[in-house]
Amino acid sequence: MVAIDGALHLGHVDVPGIREAMVPGRRGVRVLRRALDLVDGRSESAWESVLRLLHVFAGVPVEPQSLVTDALGHVVARGDLRIRGTRRLVEYDGADHRDRDQHRSDLRREKALTRLGFERFGYVAPEIMADPGQVVRDADQALGRRHDPSRLMVWEQEIGASSFSGRGVTALEHRLRRFVRSDVPRRRESVRPAALRRERPDDPSA
Incomplete structure (x- = not known):
């Protein structure tokens, strides 16, 4: 996906x-x-896609790349995700947000959103992977509904089988070995795809 x-x-x-x-x-x-x-x-990054899917699996209605406008119709911000029916923006914060100029821009943007009554909740990769329950709990609070941990069941099943988990990476490595020609000596290094070797879900800069 x-x-x-x-x-x-x-x-x-x-x-x-x-x-x-x-x-x-x-x-x-x-x-x-x-x-x-x-x-x-409309998702603009891999982790934005993952964050969107967490909400979708938990039954949280979201709109990707939602525009926020002021009273004059001027665009103030474009949120990664907006929880439908609320003034809550949910976004993935990557390493680029630690850049000085980007940080200044983010602060101006957040103040503009606050003036319009919007809330912005930014998440990093470790939060999404290590504590998805809190992400969903935050969304439930925005929707004004009681948090139900069972809404995480589909997410846990899917993420566990994907290459964003250790179990999923192991399964992918096993599958990829089927395509290694038997007449070519196997190298000892992992067949894990280079992208997965470089970036792990627990890497804040992923």
Whole structure:
């Protein structure tokens, strides 16, 4: 889902084209079909996609890249996610937000949002992965509903099977070994994809 979000955002593919290319019965088609039901090309980063999916799986209605305007119709901000029916913006804060100029811009933006009665909740990767319950609890508070931990069940199942978890990476490595030619000596290093070796979910700069 994350990979497709990125491809859609960059304009490399579209959902109808992917569906047209799918061959019924081929390995992975079932998973791909389910992923297509969850994609949204408005996501601008991998972690933004993950944060969106956490809310979707928990039954929190969100609108990606929501525009906030003032009384004159001027755009004040564009939020990663807006919880529908509320004035709560939910965003992923990557390492770029620690840049001095970006930090100043963020402060101006947050004050402008506060003046309009909006709340901005920013999350980093370790929060999303280590404490998703708090993220959902925050969303439930914005919606004015009682927090129900069972809403995390689907998220826990899906993230546990994905390459964002240790178990999922191990399963992916095992699957990739099937494509290593038997007549080529295997290198001892992990077959883990380079992107996964470089960035771990617990890396604040991921």
